[in-house]
Amino acid sequence: MKTTPEVGMPPQVTPRPATKADDDALWAMLCPVFRAGDTYAIDPQIDRMSALRYWSGDEREVWLFEGDESIVGSYYLKANAGGGGAHVCNAAFVTAAAAQGKGVARAMLAHALERARSRGFAAMQFNFVVATNARAVDLWKRAGFDVVGTLPGAFRHPRRGAVDAYVMYRRL
């Protein structure tokens, strides 16, 4: 019987809060993802310092996930808005290139949902999921996120041209 990595056992990953000493490892994961320019609405030429500020800046809680031998992924969690919107959180995820397709993102999401609940957030929102990023869209949907908004042509994909982006949302 054939199984896909995404539905197999979750990988052995160990989460821990990121520290300043993890900046090199973080940048090593973020750099190729941002440079590719096909999933994040971020300048593909962003420099290291700006990228790290984006990921680890003010009021973001950053987690790193260690596999058997190396760091395999990271996410940040933050309030998506202030005031009357502060009960909705936002998160973003990056998986190391060498750890793709092994369920790392799924394990990180499960951790993030628990963290968000324990901090009292009532919902999680992704503001800009590029519609062609099928792996992410599928994972979020399986985890209970709904597409609550479609931004028409809001992303200029480096190869596919103008594509939609989704706003995805789930209550916690």
Next chain:
Amino acid sequence: MKTTPEVGMPPQVTPRPATKADDDALWAMLCPVFRAGDTYAIDPQIDRMSALRYWSGDEREVWLFEGDESIVGSYYLKANAGGGGAHVCNAAFVTAAAAQGKGVARAMLAHALERARSRGFAAMQFNFVVATNARAVDLWKRAGFDVVGTLPGAFRHPRRGAVDAYVMYRRL
């Protein structure tokens, strides 16, 4: 025949770029709006400096509108995202309390749409329009914005409890 201010002649307002010298006038408009906490997803207790940074911070173009005797409104315009999302802009508007209901917001929006076009933006997006803010929702709809997303219960209104927020979008 009865006419409403919103469908009458546009008011005589003169736009100009905001400068540091306008901070007091800006704060005088922003403070009551933010303190009310029923339209912006911003901490109602935000201090002056943080509010001005929010409105006039990095990469925001800020316009002020002068009426016959005083400053009647302001908006900011900025890219809503980077990289593949940089062709979509975002704007926010505030009208002075004494100038409400006179078409100031409509005049500012017309100016903002023109500015956005002249800067080469292809669309304008509002990320968080509180559904109970009927005046804004109606104005944006009349100006060609569609509700492309509904964030369920994403705003805790100080009097009405959990209400939806809209993502609104129009091509330019």
